[in-house]
Amino acid sequence: MKINEHTKGARNGRRGDDRNQDETPERGEWLLEAPRQRDGERSIHQARSHRPNLLRRRAWQILEAPTAEQPAVDGEETMGPKPPDDTTVNFVLDLVLRIGEVQMSSGAGASDVTATIIALTSALGLPHCEVDVIFTSITVTCHRGTDMAPVTALRVVRSRSLDYTRLTQTETLVRRIVRGNIGAEEAQQELQRITTAPHPYPRWVATAAWGGLAGFITLILGGSIDVALVAMVISAVIDRLGRFLNRYALPFFFQQVIGGLVATLSAMAIVSSDLLTTNKPTLVVAAAVTVLLSGLSTVSAVQDAITGYYVTAAGRTMETALMSAGLIAGVVLALKIALLLKMPLTPLPEVISSTPQDLPIIIVGSIGASACFALASYSTLRAMIVAGAAGAIGGAVYGALMLTDFEAVSSSAMAATLVGFCGGVLARRLKVTPLVVAVSGITPLLPGLSTYRGLYQLGVEPGGNISTLMTAVAIGLALAAGVVLGEYLAQPVRTGLGRLERKFAGPRMAGPMEPAERRLE
Numbered sequence: 001m002k003i004n005e006h007t008k009g010a011r012n013g014r015r016g017d018d019r020n021q022d023e024t025p026e027r028g029e030w031l032l033e034a035p036r037q038r039d040g041e042r043s044i045h046q047a048r049s050h051r052p053n054l055l056r057r058r059a060w061q062i063l064e065a066p067t068a069e070q071p072a073v074d075g076e077e078t079m080g081p082k083p084p085d086d087t088t089v090n091f092v093l094d095l096v097l098r099i100g101e102v103q104m105s106s107g108a109g110a111s112d113v114t115a116t117i118i119a120l121t122s123a124l125g126l127p128h129c130e131v132d133v134i135f136t137s138i139t140v141t142c143h144r145g146t147d148m149a150p151v152t153a154l155r156v157v158r159s160r161s162l163d164y165t166r167l168t169q170t171e172t173l174v175r176r177i178v179r180g181n182i183g184a185e186e187a188q189q190e191l192q193r194i195t196t197a198p199h200p201y202p203r204w205v206a207t208a209a210w211g212g213l214a215g216f217i218t219l220i221l222g223g224s225i226d227v228a229l230v231a232m233v234i235s236a237v238i239d240r241l242g243r244f245l246n247r248y249a250l251p252f253f254f255q256q257v258i259g260g261l262v263a264t265l266s267a268m269a270i271v272s273s274d275l276l277t278t279n280k281p282t283l284v285v286a287a288a289v290t291v292l293l294s295g296l297s298t299v300s301a302v303q304d305a306i307t308g309y310y311v312t313a314a315g316r317t318m319e320t321a322l323m324s325a326g327l328i329a330g331v332v333l334a335l336k337i338a339l340l341l342k343m344p345l346t347p348l349p350e351v352i353s354s355t356p357q358d359l360p361i362i363i364v365g366s367i368g369a370s371a372c373f374a375l376a377s378y379s380t381l382r383a384m385i386v387a388g389a390a391g392a393i394g395g396a397v398y399g400a401l402m403l404t405d406f407e408a409v410s411s412s413a414m415a416a417t418l419v420g421f422c423g424g425v426l427a428r429r430l431k432v433t434p435l436v437v438a439v440s441g442i443t444p445l446l447p448g449l450s451t452y453r454g455l456y457q458l459g460v461e462p463g464g465n466i467s468t469l470m471t472a473v474a475i476g477l478a479l480a481a482g483v484v485l486g487e488y489l490a491q492p493v494r495t496g497l498g499r500l501e502r503k504f505a506g507p508r509m510a511g512p513m514e515p516a517e518r519r520l521e
Helices: 005-022 044-048 054-063 086-105 110-123 164-178 184-196 203-220 225-246 252-273 283-294 298-306 310-340 356-376 381-402 408-426 434-445 448-459 467-493 495-503
Strands: 129-133 137-142 151-156
Touching: 086 110, 086 137, 086 151, 086 164, 086 184, 110 129, 110 137, 110 164, 110 298, 164 184, 164 381, 164 434, 203 225, 203 283, 203 356, 203 434, 225 252, 225 283, 252 283, 252 310, 283 310, 283 448, 298 310, 298 434, 298 467, 310 448, 356 381, 356 434, 381 408, 381 434, 408 434, 408 467, 434 467, 448 467
Parallel strands: none
Antiparallel strands: 129 137, 137 151
């Protein structure tokens, strides 16, 4: 059957008319021009938003040839965050780096320093910053979108000092900044006043506090009053000697060597002179060793390792190991000198199991030792009281567990966990830095006697056993890990601090907590 030519032409005409109306392209017409939308139709994206998508438009200009119908891209509009000008950015980064330096030099963990800087930059108008903290430096980068280069600032942490009053005042300043009660310029002036202010107490007060720490440690170990007094004098002399050596910038490793040497030789000389009427004169050395161990950053090293800051943890661990090695070298050298001079060596004191009657003495000694450490670290009176309470808790728990079948490592871990938990719950409500409470609370539990026993066995006894020294290392790690765990368990309990305080990033000893996720928008 033939198709009518007129009918076919009519059909073709209608097709041509339809094509003119709809502008339907043939194959190949897409290559040079963007497809035209039909009348009355709108894309889903245009129906939802009146603002064009800059990313799609830019990608379209790259992939397709420009046409007169394609809208031009606004080159002046910047994608991403719009931070303040360069001067403000540099000023804020310098401020937060100085605050992080104070925290890092005072022994705060890398996770706490990182969270503090992120909170400060967000509060001061730089919401998209990245922080990198290692043992000796802090780096902060501020991202400024896709059209502007990021700004990076770095600050080196050159000194380490125990001034908990400075740390507490800096934390108070951080709270004011986060709450919006103070601006960047005023905060810079306040930080300058804090960092340049002298210590709140004279130096001789700190020296007396270090001596008092040794005296209370001697009482905890079972020594008498005369042994405690001798330990106080020797530790005070070691502190003044270290102060003198600091003037000549002698490295701390050699200061630890000299401290262990002086403490051990002094105890041996006192034993030779028969000035003490006790059969435990070597407790003087154990107390002095505890004092020399108390300033090490074992807690911060374990916290950094747990929270994933392995580079900083390795640096702190190396520092702690090096300082301990210096102490070991000093004690062993003194024992060798005593053998050469034929000084009478008293037998190594055995670890005597405590009795219920000794528990009050342990608690009182722990209170005094914790308060003395806080005073020697230039803490405020309120911090000293809270530190003494933390020491009482730790001493009571440790003494009670030692009355049972618990070993020293397990007892130390449980006592430190409770110290960290109580410090985490109460410290901020009492406006005290939790780091002060944690470090001061576990000071009476440091393994000074176990360390000296291990060193004595290695340096004096033939074929010495290293197991005692390894036990001392295990106790130190258990104390540090217990404090971090206790502080982590205390986080959900802080219900009365408000949303801002729960998000606050300061020296919290917070355990494995990560800052909030951030992205460029």
